[in-house]
Amino acid sequence: MDADSGRTPRDPYEGEAGIQKETGRGEDARDVFRCQACGAAYPAAGTTWRCRCGSPLEWAGREPSFSLEAIRTRPADLWRYAEALPSVPAWARVSLGEGMTPLVEERRGGRSFLLKLDHLMPTGSFKDRGSAVMVSLLRAWGIDAVVEDSSGNAAASLAAYAARAGIDCRILVPESASPAKLVQAQAAGARVVRVPGDRQATARAAEREAVGRYYASHVWNPLFMEGTQTAAFEIWEQLEGRVPAAVVTPVGNGSLLLGLARGFQALRRARVASQVPTLIGVQAKGCAPLARAFARGDERPAPLEPGDQGRTVAEGIAVARPARGTQILRAVRESGGTFLEVDDDGIWQAAEWLARRGCFVEPTGAAAVAGLFQWRAVAGAAWEEGPVVLMVTGSGLKQADAWRGRMGA
Ligand SMILES: [Zn+2]
Structure with a gap:
């Protein structure tokens, strides 16, 4: 369309x-x-x-500004960075206390790195950063009905924040979507509508509905990225006003990677950071249009082979045609970063490794760790320059069935 x-x-x-x-x-x-x-x-x-x-x-x-001193006196939610976010009157802010997720140290093979535990957000994924900021603005503007197409964490997150704001929420999903992932959105009161056909058919249906309803898309709506940039602000604050040498993150539609890029650029523009970290995007081998385009030096996502679309356990990043693909590729290049492809075995090993350290994540949420285990071997130099942060993105409770299958229970 x-x-x-x-x-x-x-x-x-x-x-x-x-x-x-x-x-x-x-x-x-x-x-x-x-x-x-x-x-x-x-x-x-x-x-x-x-x-x-x-x-x-x-x-x-807007021109962002940051004062560590002022920020530290404020409640631990996203609005502590109000001077760098779209302005929202206090009455309209919709919050579940999201943000300030732990940044914890781990070691493997003699190297230490930091895990940013965004699977501990209120609805169990980093998506709450985007929903909190987007829904707050919609509330300020008096928007009372939204539509979104997602069958995963974005739906659960938007539904929760819309419920809290009193906004009517309609979620369109492909007919094949697994019911388990939709329960959370339905429980929050969202109306879930099944659309015949594949993921693209659902996206087209959402675009048609968006003529009459506000399209609160976690992919297209720019307000969502305004929220996800707070991950960068928090990392900077948690490192006492420093930025890491590199950040590794799973990439599907890229809403987290683009938010990180935007957030670190804002810190640099405000002159509280001197550089943007190297951004490392991790994709699943079964669905890697960005990693492949990057390897070829292309500016647009690479078309996938038929039958090679979304065949991975990391369903949160199984995005065959990322709408912001060109932007994502540019952000990674400009940071001097790269893309990595990880297979499902590597993703499961990383998920198990995390689980044994107390972090129960869905497979997608372990993709950055899987990437790190691979990248470590080829990027020794980055370790000497400063901390490396890995984004841990979604709770294991989201895909408990997949875990049950993996453990043969
Ligand atoms: Zn244009």
């Missing part, structure tokens, strides 16, 4: 001059989504979620 089919963009906000106009709902002139490819701008509270040129949009942003 093209960017504009199914809707007529009325866009009085396009271009520089448009930024000055009232959006009608947002009270801040920066409540604008901007296209990085062609420069067009759209009101963030409107129904446009993709540029008419087809590219993803980004929050127009």
Whole structure:
């Protein structure tokens, strides 16, 4: 589906001059989504979620600032970084106390590294960072109904925050989606609608619904990435105002990797960090369009072989066509980083290794650790430059059945 089919963009906000106009709902002139490819701008509270040129949009942003001293006096949720987030009045903030997840040290093979335990977020995944910020803005703008297409952690997270905000939530999923992953969203009161066909058919259905309902997509909506960048802020704060040498993270749609890149860039722009860490993206061998494109030097995700789409136990990163693929590849290149491919065996070994150290994660959540075990052998130099952080992204309770199968129980 093209960017504009199914809707007529009325866009009085396009271009520089448009930024000055009232959006009608947002009270801040920066409540604008901007296209990085062609420069067009759209009101963030409107129904446009993709540029008419087809590219993803980004929050127009603000000049971030950080004061460790001030931040440390505030409650341990995402809003302690309010000067670097879209502005939301205090009454509209929707919070479950998300954030400030532990950063713990581990060792293996004589090397030490840090695990960022985002599987301990309120709904069991890092997605709460994105949902908390996005839903807070929607509440501030008076949006009372949203649609999202996800059959995993994003659905569970959005449903929880929407419930807390009193926003009606509709989740579209492929008919083949496993019921276990949907229980959490349904329990929060979201209406789950099964769409015949594959994942792409569900995405198209969501795009059609997004004409009348706000599309709170964890992939397309730029507000989501504004939230995930807080992972970078926390790591910086937990390292006493330093940034690590490298951050390793699982990548499917890239909402965490892009948030990390954006967050570390914000820290550098605010002059509280001198560099952006090397970003290492980890993909599953069964579904690695970004890792393959990166290896070839391509700017866009590589098309996958038929039958090679999503065949991995790491279902959270089994994304055949990442919408923000070009952005993700650019962010990793600009950081001097790379991509790694890990197979399911490696992912399970990493998950078991984590579980034996007290961290019960779903297979996707162990992908960074699996990547590290592989990367360690080839990237000795990075270890000398400073700490290496591994993102641990989703709770093992999300895929207890897969664990049961693995253990033969
Ligand atoms: Zn554009």
